[in-house]
Amino acid sequence: MPSNKIIDTDYRNAYIPPVPREETQASKPWYHLLKYLFAGIFFGILLVKAEVISWFRIQEMFRLQSFHMYGVIGSAVATGMLSVWLIKKFRIRTMDGEPIVIQPKAFNKGTVYGGLLFGFGWALTGACPGPLFAQIGTGATVVIITLLSAIAGTWVYGFLRDKLPH
Numbered sequence: 001m002p003s004n005k006i007i008d009t010d011y012r013n014a015y016i017p018p019v020p021r022e023e024t025q026a027s028k029p030w031y032h033l034l035k036y037l038f039a040g041i042f043f044g045i046l047l048v049k050a051e052v053i054s055w056f057r058i059q060e061m062f063r064l065q066s067f068h069m070y071g072v073i074g075s076a077v078a079t080g081m082l083s084v085w086l087i088k089k090f091r092i093r094t095m096d097g098e099p100i101v102i103q104p105k106a107f108n109k110g111t112v113y114g115g116l117l118f119g120f121g122w123a124l125t126g127a128c129p130g131p132l133f134a135q136i137g138t139g140a141t142v143v144i145i146t147l148l149s150a151i152a153g154t155w156v157y158g159f160l161r162d163k164l165p166h
Helices: 030-049 055-062 068-090 109-125 129-137 143-163
Strands: none
Touching: 030 129, 055 068, 055 109, 109 143, 129 143
């Protein structure tokens, strides 16, 4: 019998009551997903205005010629750390009232290899998964090749996952 106990990363064995099935996202009409579309469009506009989707800005970063991208990435890391701390501290729930569960992750050497491959791909194409769609949205249709390559890479990873170091 499954337990209703949620793993708490602070190891306090917190109990958060489950959300009834009829209130979950899967049972809602499709237009409830529009908020994610608008959030994505807003995020894309932010990426364009901050110039973080510019191939030249990314090349500046990898050549250590500009602080711009390091400042943006550093701000994102600080914001993420603060957000996770606030979520844990105040046990914040989603807009639908579902508990936010952050599973503890163990370090493994596959993360280093994957990070290096991700960085090489980022340096070559000037895009990581988030900015890909913003770049296509600005009219850089050649980035569709990068998007298709990223999808193919994801598929290859899924196919070889059991044979890779984890």
